[in-house]
Amino acid sequence: MTSYLIAMATFAAIYAVLGLALNVMWGMTGMVNLGLVGFYAVGAYVSAILTVKLGWPIALGMAAAIVATAAVGAVTTFGLLRLRDDYLAIVTLGFAEVVRTVAENEIWLTRGTDGISGIPQPLKAALGPDFNPAYLVFCLVVLGVVLALVERLRASPFGRVLRAIREDPQIAAVAGKNVLRFKVKAFAIGGAIAGLAGALYGHYSSYIVPEIYVPLLTVYIFLAVTAGGVGNNWGAVLGAFIIVFFLESTRFLIQVIPWLSPVQLASLREFLVGLGLLLVLLLRPRGLLPEPLPKLSDPAARR
Amino acid sequence: MAGAVLAVPAIGFTTVYAVLRFANFAIAAHMAIGAFAGYVVNAWLGLPAWAAVVGAFLGAGIIGVASDFIALRPLRGQGALTVAIASIALNLMLENAIRFGFGNAPRNYAIPLVRDWTLGPIRIGPQQVENAVIAVTAMTLLFLFLGLTSTGKAMRAVADNPVLADIKGIDPERMARFAVGLGMGLGGIGGMLIGLDTSIDPLLGFRSILSVFAAAVVGGLGSIPGAVVGGLVIGLAEELSLLALPATYKGAVGFLAILLTLSFRPRGLLGGRAT
Numbered sequence: 001m002t003s004y005l006i007a008m009a010t011f012a013a014i015y016a017v018l019g020l021a022l023n024v025m026w027g028m029t030g031m032v033n034l035g036l037v038g039f040y041a042v043g044a045y046v047s048a049i050l051t052v053k054l055g056w057p058i059a060l061g062m063a064a065a066i067v068a069t070a071a072v073g074a075v076t077t078f079g080l081l082r083l084r085d086d087y088l089a090i091v092t093l094g095f096a097e098v099v100r101t102v103a104e105n106e107i108w109l110t111r112g113t114d115g116i117s118g119i120p121q122p123l124k125a126a127l128g129p130d131f132n133p134a135y136l137v138f139c140l141v142v143l144g145v146v147l148a149l150v151e152r153l154r155a156s157p158f159g160r161v162l163r164a165i166r167e168d169p170q171i172a173a174v175a176g177k178n179v180l181r182f183k184v185k186a187f188a189i190g191g192a193i194a195g196l197a198g199a200l201y202g203h204y205s206s207y208i209v210p211e212i213y214v215p216l217l218t219v220y221i222f223l224a225v226t227a228g229g230v231g232n233n234w235g236a237v238l239g240a241f242i243i244v245f246f247l248e249s250t251r252f253l254i255q256v257i258p259w260l261s262p263v264q265l266a267s268l269r270e271f272l273v274g275l276g277l278l279l280v281l282l283l284r285p286r287g288l289l290p291e292p293l294p295k296l297s298d299p300a301a302r303r
Numbered sequence: 304m305a306g307a308v309l310a311v312p313a314i315g316f317t318t319v320y321a322v323l324r325f326a327n328f329a330i331a332a333h334m335a336i337g338a339f340a341g342y343v344v345n346a347w348l349g350l351p352a353w354a355a356v357v358g359a360f361l362g363a364g365i366i367g368v369a370s371d372f373i374a375l376r377p378l379r380g381q382g383a384l385t386v387a388i389a390s391i392a393l394n395l396m397l398e399n400a401i402r403f404g405f406g407n408a409p410r411n412y413a414i415p416l417v418r419d420w421t422l423g424p425i426r427i428g429p430q431q432v433e434n435a436v437i438a439v440t441a442m443t444l445l446f447l448f449l450g451l452t453s454t455g456k457a458m459r460a461v462a463d464n465p466v467l468a469d470i471k472g473i474d475p476e477r478m479a480r481f482a483v484g485l486g487m488g489l490g491g492i493g494g495m496l497i498g499l500d501t502s503i504d505p506l507l508g509f510r511s512i513l514s515v516f517a518a519a520v521v522g523g524l525g526s527i528p529g530a531v532v533g534g535l536v537i538g539l540a541e542e543l544s545l546l547a548l549p550a551t552y553k554g555a556v557g558f559l560a561i562l563l564t565l566s567f568r569p570r571g572l573l574g575g576r577a578t
Contacts, residue, residue: 032384083569085384086326090516094558097513105551219395222388267402274395278374281389
């Protein structure tokens, strides 16, 4: 039971990092990324290929994953940022599907649907049975560092510009901000964080396969961020832990309603995820921890 | 011919976008709903293909209007992105509702297989011809509806200029319901046509969603004639890609087409508004 809880906490920490990535792009800047799982996959694959095939050390693999996904984030969005946000949604969704298709088919690089196994786990030999709790601590430390960084980002002038762009890109442009450049940077930062999460996952599970990287995972993270509070980094972390708890607790549905087939149970679970996201949007759109916004002084009240 | 089939759900997607101004991702689930509604009419009630197509249109259209009314309409005030995200949640729910009822295993329509016609070196599948005929008939009926009936004209007016249409006394809510019913119904027909060609399962729509989006974007998001042209272009490009790429990369063709269109002609071939 303890090892189960440790595994779940590790997943939650990785999802929380993903949630922070989405929060930078969507929560802070208002750019929707339906291909978050694609960045997650690229991060995992870059680090896995470099460490397994080329024998790079794990830390360098992870760093390369961050750099690669930051570049991908900047490139995929660069041409599109002038367009309506709907287009970004469509393109990012397509991006993630293409990443998965490439991972399934370029067998020479990714070993296709067999997946890459034997991804090195840091200090596995030295730690032995203590690897899992140690890796959980590592993930929590990474999460803490990322959280601290994005919190600083949010409070910085840079973060203020991102919020201004989210509320009204035209006004931000009138104020002399290069909206395009800020958007590309926000997407690159978010992409890099998602790539880091991917590498974290790969070096934990030691095995990655394309079928992990389905759009459903992106929906999980959207639910996590929305439930926690769009724009609030602490909310994204809280939301990630809630969604893992929610997903895991629905596993025990089988004991409550044993007459359903496994397919029906699986579909019921995914149905509840969709319902959860919809209900949060309808009933509590600002989430459990609403974004802290500076109080505006009302000029009319001052008189 | 695959292009004509693709054009039908692309028109559905673009119609909803033209009137409501958001990307409704739930089109994927409605394609599957249409395919399964057609399946029920055809395989369970034993009616012929044309009746199944009507069933696909009505099934997807009615569920489209109902689910939009419950889940998406209350969110319209919160911006296009929120509604688009909600439509993904809705899509997940609807797909899983189908999966709950029908399972994952692929099913086939109760329609006899016919041997391919051969004209010298060319082989033509009669089913594909029939699908193209159904698709063209559906599109013709749609254009007659939009061009000749007052409701059709009102819908075009809302798509062109919602403020002006409102001033002229056109009820935007009523037009929204019409657009969703029509759009999702066409999505349903498209899903069934794809199913007639292969087999049906709950993720049938989702697998072709990139091609559908590509057809709509290449033609110009919000433009119905554009979706027809886009469907033909993407259908043709996907078939031609088979000469150079493995079949599994078909979806990537649509993605590439979207990127090229947005880079060089964001308004699409017959374009509406892009920015």
